[in-house]
Amino acid sequence: MKSLATLVLALWVAGCSAPMESRREPSRLPSVSTHPELKEQLDGILSDSLFPPSNAAIKVVSLRTGETLYDLNGGLCMTPASNMKLFTSAYVLSALGPTYTFSTRAFIDTSVLPRIILRGSGDPILSSADFDSLAAAIRAGISSLPAWTLAGDASFFDDLQRGSGWAWDDEPDPSVMFISPLSLNGNAITVSVLPGKAPGDSLQVTTDPPTSYVTVENSGITRADADRHLLKVTRDWKEQSNTILVSGELRPGEAPFVTTLSVAGPEWYTLTVLREKLEAWGLHFTGIVLDTVPQGAGEIARCEHRLDSVLTYMNLNSDNLSAENILKTAAALKGGPPGSTESGVHFMMPFLAGLGIDTSRIAIADGSGISRYNLVSADAIVALLAGMRERADLFPSWYRTLPVAGVSGTIARRMKGTPAEGNLHAKTGTLNGVSTLSGYVTTADGDPLAFSILMEFFPGSEREYRRVQDRIGAYLAALKRPTY
Numbered sequence: 001m002k003s004l005a006t007l008v009l010a011l012w013v014a015g016c017s018a019p020m021e022s023r024r025e026p027s028r029l030p031s032v033s034t035h036p037e038l039k040e041q042l043d044g045i046l047s048d049s050l051f052p053p054s055n056a057a058i059k060v061v062s063l064r065t066g067e068t069l070y071d072l073n074g075g076l077c078m079t080p081a082s083n084m085k086l087f088t089s090a091y092v093l094s095a096l097g098p099t100y101t102f103s104t105r106a107f108i109d110t111s112v113l114p115r116i117i118l119r120g121s122g123d124p125i126l127s128s129a130d131f132d133s134l135a136a137a138i139r140a141g142i143s144s145l146p147a148w149t150l151a152g153d154a155s156f157f158d159d160l161q162r163g164s165g166w167a168w169d170d171e172p173d174p175s176v177m178f179i180s181p182l183s184l185n186g187n188a189i190t191v192s193v194l195p196g197k198a199p200g201d202s203l204q205v206t207t208d209p210p211t212s213y214v215t216v217e218n219s220g221i222t223r224a225d226a227d228r229h230l231l232k233v234t235r236d237w238k239e240q241s242n243t244i245l246v247s248g249e250l251r252p253g254e255a256p257f258v259t260t261l262s263v264a265g266p267e268w269y270t271l272t273v274l275r276e277k278l279e280a281w282g283l284h285f286t287g288i289v290l291d292t293v294p295q296g297a298g299e300i301a302r303c304e305h306r307l308d309s310v311l312t313y314m315n316l317n318s319d320n321l322s323a324e325n326i327l328k329t330a331a332a333l334k335g336g337p338p339g340s341t342e343s344g345v346h347f348m349m350p351f352l353a354g355l356g357i358d359t360s361r362i363a364i365a366d367g368s369g370i371s372r373y374n375l376v377s378a379d380a381i382v383a384l385l386a387g388m389r390e391r392a393d394l395f396p397s398w399y400r401t402l403p404v405a406g407v408s409g410t411i412a413r414r415m416k417g418t419p420a421e422g423n424l425h426a427k428t429g430t431l432n433g434v435s436t437l438s439g440y441v442t443t444a445d446g447d448p449l450a451f452s453i454l455m456e457f458f459p460g461s462e463r464e465y466r467r468v469q470d471r472i473g474a475y476l477a478a479l480k481r482p483t484y
Contacts, residue, residue: 124322194206
């Protein structure tokens with residue numbers, strides 16, 4: 001018997017314009033365009049051996065006239081990957097406003113025992129450097145130095161720290177981190193491995209931040225004939241442990257190997273790092289606990305980041321934690337804490353419908369696009385892009401968050417030296433077998449376009465598919481009206 005989740009997924013896909021068979025066996029529907037030369041050019045870009053067996057969906061619309069210039073599989077439900085962040089960022093910007101501020105606040109409670117309590121607000125860009133300032137402010141506000149308990153208030157979010165449909169074996173990839181309202185450094189830690197001074201020496205391992213929250217098991221060796229490919233740095237994620245495992249070899253004098261790993265129990269990681277920074281200021285602690293801030297506790301310090309800064313960081317870097325945290329934050333503020341992804345999606349749907357999106361023909365499972373349960377079409381993405389452009393209260397702030405071809409973010413190195421450079425503003429998306437690019441570009445004769453390019457079902461590297469996307473972006477940027 002099929003599970004409920006399987007049946008629901010089947011219904012979602014059945015609601016899209018292409019049958020389930022097209023998702024199992026990629027196919028090409030004829031493209032539609034009222035501009036023969038444009039159709040010929042874009043069809044030609046897609047005519048090589050990449051398509052099929054892979055699927056492509058492309059929609060290009062003039063924002064000046066509303067005319068669809070090109071449509072290939074526009075109604076086909078596909079995996080958006082991080083194009084999902086377009087939906088999340090647009091909704092949260094509308095729900096909270098660009099000046100909404102994430103405030104991580106420290107309180108003093110001496111009603112029973114001396115406690116410092118850190119209340120998390122879901123700030124996804126809180127860093128160790130922020131904690132340097134926060135710890136200094138906390139210490140400045142304390143007149144005596146008893147033994148403290150450090151408490152963390154993580155009640156702002158629910159206790160589901162992974163998204164629906166996330167792969168179990170993605171750990172310890174830092175882009176598939178654990179979710180918490182008490183987040184620090186992207187809920188990840190950077191590990192650097194250097195060779196020893198001489199053959200036979202152990203490899204040298206350091207972490208940033210340096211913290212007792214993780215332990216290191218290092219069996220790596222310095223060898224004159226080392227093969228760097230044998231070096232392995234991971235976390236003992238199968239046991240949900242924060243033990244960092246280092247094995248393999250490096251040559252003497254070789255450049256350090258640097259990687260970043262997710263950490264389990266991010267709220268405990270956050271509290272441990274704060275405790276260590278406070279201890280450096282002379283405070284002493286008897287332990288760390290999770291608890292809520294009681295009435296009567298006095299605020300002593302805070303660290304803040306505005307939503308517009310978070311959205312810019314999120315879309316430029318395609319940061320998954322930011323997307324998940326802001327969706328749960330909007331849910332907590334809209335429906336009351338604890339905020340959940342499920343309720344965030346529930347509140348998002350009326351907003352999307354108001355932009356002209358048929359929400360019965362999309363499925364949203366998370367805020368970041370990690371989940372393959374997300375299903376959207378190029379039609380829906382272009383409707384979002386067109387609808388947001390009409391929102392004078394939101395569009396300028398939202399548009400500024402998007403990467404710019406050849407200039408910034410995830411497309412800083414793409415489309416350089418083409419008419420798209422400095423012109424095309426778009427969000428990328430990447431999963432295994434999925435590559436997407438959606439956004440805005442202005443033609444050579446000044447026509448603003450919204451476009452969405454979704455590609456999926458390919459093995460191996462996405463590099464060739466990105467090249468196709470870049471050719472399309474450059475072509476659209478070079479368009480002049482006589483060509484269509």
